[in-house]
Amino acid sequence: MRYLRYRPAHRRRGVPPSPYPLVPGHEFSGEVVELGPAAPGDLQPGDRVAVDPSLFCGYCDACSAGRGNLCGNWGAIGDTVDGAFAEYVSVPAVNCHRIPESMSFQEGALIEPLSCAVHGLRRVGVQPGEEFLLAGAGTMGLLLQQLLQRGGARVTMVDHNTERLAIARTLGAQATATSVDELDGARFDAAVDVTGAPPAMEAALDALRRGGRFLVFGVAPEDARISLSPFRVYNDEITLVGSMAVLNSFRAARDLLASGEIETAPLLTHALPLDRYPEALDLMRGGAG
Ligand SMILES: [Zn+2]
Known part of the structure; x- marks a missing residue:
């Protein structure tokens, strides 16, 4: 994936x-x-x-x-x-x-995906006490959640998969929901999209406070587009940033994992030998990865 x-x-x-x-x-x-x-x-x-x-x-x-x-x-x-x-x-x-x-x-x-998350959070920034909306509770989202929380942020996780939301709660999410609509108009200092899905991105953008920051972390199809109010970006001073892969963040991710500060057990769901690789792909397509 x-x-x-x-x-x-x-x-x-x-x-x-x-x-x-x-x-x-x-x-x-x-x-x-x-x-x-x-x-x-x-x-x-x-x-x-x-x-x-x-x-x-x-x-x-x-x-x-x-x-x-x-x-x-x-x-x-x-x-x-x-x-x-x-x-x-x-x-x-x-x-x-x-x-x-x-x-x-x-x-x-897991060091490589965590190093992508480290780079992403360096791009968007995180301050103690900030409220973050995180869209997408797969492996990447759950790694980002843990990094954000270690940076002092409170995280609200949105994902359509309730099993993943349960893991997010176990890892300390302050709130979870299957869609932004369920959050009763809650507003956030920053949002991170890990889904790559335009409707999810638009909903997360709408949930930003004035002065909010938005990180595009998930990979959307190259021809995908989202609807964005340029007036709002101007008037509310919205910051939009992207994050591509790894940049001088591998060692930091290794040290974070080595210190035991990142929970890995909920993310490592299956261990398969190389000769069962096709089975691993099927599991991933089925949403287990
Ligand atoms: Zn070059």
């Missing part, structure tokens, strides 16, 4: 999406088996690592400006080159981040 996150960037540049045949898988951790002869750093076979899938060119205008996630020659392991749904995957040594023994490889695979 997260794999789709990267497709719009490709389309924007007019490059076809992932060049199949390709091994997908960009959220992963594992054990170092072998090092290339010129691998920099002090990694050793046997080290446990999680891998930042980002492949930034380092020399384009965006990279030069420190915004490698907007790289003009953007690539990612599992998206533009073979990824981790395999027994072995070859990655740059500099993309490897050690994980402690206390962290399972399953948890290690």
Whole structure:
């Protein structure tokens, strides 16, 4: 599911999406088996690592400006080159981040999505005491919820799936609802859309207070459009920001997970071996992922 996150960037540049045949898988951790002869750093076979899938060119205008996630020659392991749904995957040594023994490889695979959430919240900002509306209680939404709460925000979660809302409540959501309409006109300092669904985005925008901030985190279809009042953006000083993947946020996400400050158990619902990969895809399509 997260794999789709990267497709719009490709389309924007007019490059076809992932060049199949390709091994997908960009959220992963594992054990170092072998090092290339010129691998920099002090990694050793046997080290446990999680891998930042980002492949930034380092020399384009965006990279030069420190915004490698907007790289003009953007690539990612599992998206533009073979990824981790395999027994072995070859990655740059500099993309490897050690994980402690206390962290399972399953948890290690959550570092990448958490690093997307870290980057997103750096973009939108969070202040203690703020009230956030979060639309979408999947894995990403539940990670964002926990980060927001750690930043001192109170979170109202909206999702049509009541089982996911129950998890959000367990994780400390101050309120939950199956739609914004159920919130009786409540207003929020900021909203984060994790659904990518235009109706959900419009409802969340309408629920902002004057001076509100809105983060587009979910991946909408490239041709989707939303209805927005330019007068209101002007008159209420609404701030609209986007967030694309990972930017210098991988290590922060690793450290947050390593510290045990992020609950992972409710998010890690299934563990399947590689030869049951098709079954995993079916589970995800069925809403379990
Ligand atoms: Zn670049």
